[in-house]
Amino acid sequence: MEGRGLVRSVTVVGSEGRGRGVGALRAAWRRRRADAVGLPRQRAERARTPGEAGGAEPGPGGGRVAFARSVLDVRVTVGGAVFLGWDGAEPEPSYALAGACPEPDPRARLEPDKDGGWRVVSERMLVIVSRHGAVEMRTPGGALLRRDQPPRWWESAQESAEGAETAAASRWMQRSELPPDARFFGLGARSAGPRLRTGTYRLWNTDAGPCAPGTDPLSVTMPVLVSVADAGTLLVFHDNPRDGSITVREGAEGQGSGHDRPARCEVRMGGGPMRYWVVAGAPSRVLHGWAALTGAPAVPPRWALGHQHAVRGADGEREVRQLADGHRERGLPLDALHLDAAHGRGHRGSSVDTARFPGLPRPAGGLREAGVRLVPVVEPGVRAAAGDPVFDSGSAADVFVRDTRGRTVLGSARCGEVAFPDFTDRRVRKWWGALYAELLERGFAGVWHTGEEPVSLCAFGDRTLPLSARHALEGLGGDHREGHNVYGLTMAKAGYAGLREVRPSERPFVLSRAGWAGIQRYGGARAAELETGWAGLRAALSLVLGLGLCGVPYAGPDVGGDTGRPSAELYLRWFQMAAYLPLFRTHTAAGAGAPWDFGEEVLEHARAALAERERLLPYLLTLAQLAHRTGAPYVRPVWWQHPRDRALRDCEDAFLLGDALLVAPVLEPGARSRAVRLPAGRWYDTGTGRGHQGPATVRVAAPLGRLPVLARAGAAVPVRGAGGRTELEVWPPAPGRTGDGLLIPDPGDGWERPSAERFTVRRGEDGAVVVERDDGTAAGYAVRVRRPVDPMAR
Numbered sequence: 001m002e003g004r005g006l007v008r009s010v011t012v013v014g015s016e017g018r019g020r021g022v023g024a025l026r027a028a029w030r031r032r033r034a035d036a037v038g039l040p041r042q043r044a045e046r047a048r049t050p051g052e053a054g055g056a057e058p059g060p061g062g063g064r065v066a067f068a069r070s071v072l073d074v075r076v077t078v079g080g081a082v083f084l085g086w087d088g089a090e091p092e093p094s095y096a097l098a099g100a101c102p103e104p105d106p107r108a109r110l111e112p113d114k115d116g117g118w119r120v121v122s123e124r125m126l127v128i129v130s131r132h133g134a135v136e137m138r139t140p141g142g143a144l145l146r147r148d149q150p151p152r153w154w155e156s157a158q159e160s161a162e163g164a165e166t167a168a169a170s171r172w173m174q175r176s177e178l179p180p181d182a183r184f185f186g187l188g189a190r191s192a193g194p195r196l197r198t199g200t201y202r203l204w205n206t207d208a209g210p211c212a213p214g215t216d217p218l219s220v221t222m223p224v225l226v227s228v229a230d231a232g233t234l235l236v237f238h239d240n241p242r243d244g245s246i247t248v249r250e251g252a253e254g255q256g257s258g259h260d261r262p263a264r265c266e267v268r269m270g271g272g273p274m275r276y277w278v279v280a281g282a283p284s285r286v287l288h289g290w291a292a293l294t295g296a297p298a299v300p301p302r303w304a305l306g307h308q309h310a311v312r313g314a315d316g317e318r319e320v321r322q323l324a325d326g327h328r329e330r331g332l333p334l335d336a337l338h339l340d341a342a343h344g345r346g347h348r349g350s351s352v353d354t355a356r357f358p359g360l361p362r363p364a365g366g367l368r369e370a371g372v373r374l375v376p377v378v379e380p381g382v383r384a385a386a387g388d389p390v391f392d393s394g395s396a397a398d399v400f401v402r403d404t405r406g407r408t409v410l411g412s413a414r415c416g417e418v419a420f421p422d423f424t425d426r427r428v429r430k431w432w433g434a435l436y437a438e439l440l441e442r443g444f445a446g447v448w449h450t451g452e453e454p455v456s457l458c459a460f461g462d463r464t465l466p467l468s469a470r471h472a473l474e475g476l477g478g479d480h481r482e483g484h485n486v487y488g489l490t491m492a493k494a495g496y497a498g499l500r501e502v503r504p505s506e507r508p509f510v511l512s513r514a515g516w517a518g519i520q521r522y523g524g525a526r527a528a529e530l531e532t533g534w535a536g537l538r539a540a541l542s543l544v545l546g547l548g549l550c551g552v553p554y555a556g557p558d559v560g561g562d563t564g565r566p567s568a569e570l571y572l573r574w575f576q577m578a579a580y581l582p583l584f585r586t587h588t589a590a591g592a593g594a595p596w597d598f599g600e601e602v603l604e605h606a607r608a609a610l611a612e613r614e615r616l617l618p619y620l621l622t623l624a625q626l627a628h629r630t631g632a633p634y635v636r637p638v639w640w641q642h643p644r645d646r647a648l649r650d651c652e653d654a655f656l657l658g659d660a661l662l663v664a665p666v667l668e669p670g671a672r673s674r675a676v677r678l679p680a681g682r683w684y685d686t687g688t689g690r691g692h693q694g695p696a697t698v699r700v701a702a703p704l705g706r707l708p709v710l711a712r713a714g715a716a717v718p719v720r721g722a723g724g725r726t727e728l729e730v731w732p733p734a735p736g737r738t739g740d741g742l743l744i745p746d747p748g749d750g751w752e753r754p755s756a757e758r759f760t761v762r763r764g765e766d767g768a769v770v771v772e773r774d775d776g777t778a779a780g781y782a783v784r785v786r787r788p789v790d791p792m793a794r
Helices: 021-038 283-294 317-329 362-369 389-397 426-441 487-502 534-549 568-578 600-615 617-630
Strands: 046-048 053-059 062-067 071-076 082-086 109-112 118-121 126-129 135-138 144-148 152-159 165-178 183-188 199-202 221-229 232-238 244-249 263-269 275-281 307-311 336-339 373-378 410-413 416-419 447-449 510-512 584-587 655-657 661-663 673-685 691-701 709-712 716-720 726-730 739-743 757-763 769-773 782-785
Touching: 021 410, 053 109, 062 109, 062 118, 071 126, 144 221, 144 232, 183 534, 221 244, 221 263, 221 283, 232 283, 275 283, 283 617, 307 317, 317 336, 317 362, 362 373, 389 426, 426 487, 447 487, 487 510, 534 568, 534 655, 568 584, 568 600, 600 617, 600 716, 617 716, 617 739, 661 673, 716 739, 726 739, 726 769, 769 782
Parallel strands: 307 336, 307 584, 336 373, 373 447, 447 510, 726 782
Antiparallel strands: 046 152, 053 062, 062 071, 071 082, 082 275, 109 118, 118 126, 126 135, 135 144, 144 165, 152 165, 165 263, 183 221, 199 244, 221 232, 232 275, 244 263, 410 416, 655 661, 661 709, 673 691, 673 709, 716 726, 739 757, 757 769
């Protein structure tokens, strides 16, 4: 097969030696020179606004409103999502959309509005366009969700280095007002949050290095802003991958009429189309509509919901064997080992140093028989050296990013100069995907992508390719200003297709560091390196919650952080929290990383956390299937079912795992109890059995051996019971109430779509808890009823 044997030369573009050395200095100067020649010169700009409306023309799902200097298309789709495009911007082509644009809703109609404006009336949203170009999104009942002021463009003629004028280019800005009580979330992976405070957030994927709360931007930035207010939940996505920023300012409610200060949002883009999608409703409906637009989240293989460990060292096969044996000997479940770049020859991403790994694929097969998969890191840079098989093959096939003069763009990496495949070209994606066949033949089970922001080590300036570098962009052509943010997304697409082609009967495992809207179609995200410290632990939770609200449900950090050896307590608290996150990955760093490196007490408590993770595996598998079908993230903010509870909207130190469990991680040193804000309803502390009535703030025990986890009264949670059989664990419903549960059986690692089984939990006439299927028949699974210590619940 073409490409066989070539994968051994794929190189790494890492963060070691960031900005140091002759190579980094050379790369920085080369980047500056390329942009000086390749980017057009800016001339004086002229501001433009839409002007006054002159008329409107009905169309499918809405229509077009013509202004003196602009036009606006409004289109309501059958799923309820609304598209708005200025100046002829269409929904397609788009890297974010999963396929063809949804069909317009034939019931939506364009009508004249007061004062010379227009309105589009639909079942789920009312869109009002003023005669000067302001756009209001309202609920069908008329409650205001958001008001966009007339946009503003700054147009200028651009002059090339040769003096020829090019077409006018426009940067643009849009300001919006929202209800005073609105809170902001989303924008991809943000370390400060998950609630986005007043501030400016850049939209540019960046290898920021180890981060703490406040580091911004990171590797997954998306113009996906979620606002939550009493009036409703609203998701707004500006489908433009260019560099830009979003500034938010929280509002305030005054004591008297007329003294409210609305929340505000400002979007600025350095060019590209002004087009955006709006989805409104309950949080579950919003994420369902978002998944319908951008694609169903991939269901990870069953083993990828277990415990994974990243090996960061240079001892090779011996170290891998010792780690696998160490987990087994201590009774610690282990499902995968990830090999970082240090295990490749010359720090090459998916290469294998035969001196360190002399026996592949035999050791990988032996590990797999023991239930442990091997996953290598893969980075996009290809060592730019004649005689390197991947570089020679790529050069012959013309797959690398080029500059405006047609020369291959070279970046800097730890191994030297590297070239970057242009993943925005379908032909290049197919070439790259074929390289993954050898990885699978050598016994690897999936891939871990990193450095795909993309990163080029530079002594100064932005650590990426020249902005003038040319990309195919699916045949449309463009430069790195348009290709940068979608580079990681298109690399994930290439890897996913390559793995699926080699093993079509297995779901691929692709874990990305960088990405954009739609990355969930191909796998999950490990979006940033985190500082080792309690601040890093807080940032970890922020990243996972933020990505989930942007449609990327499978995500998680590395336990313990990336900058040093954590204290035993910090490591344990991080480990305990990660045991409830979708991606659960520990790692070896700074001479420690396995639980036994921190003493017997930590080992004992870590073993208990792993046992609980294994026990909840049927529930996690159900949540993975549910995310694929509905877009609902596994890990949800505590306001998920009660978005009108303002205290919950401000809660950032706890999360829901599905609808049944509330997890309250310990985020401070020395804490042995903590306050927890509960949603409405009755909740039971699974550690003590004590019941609590929400909405309320309660104090719960948080001993070193476990995190506070509360179960919703009446929830039927699928768990692994004796002998590995699936059981239903039930906490009694509150008096006079019923509960429910959902189980989607494990289909293995293939593509089977199992049927969902739904259950109702109620009390019988004798007061006993009864669990039935929705059709009234018996549950069909063993039921374990937990007995609370609260006598009122018996």
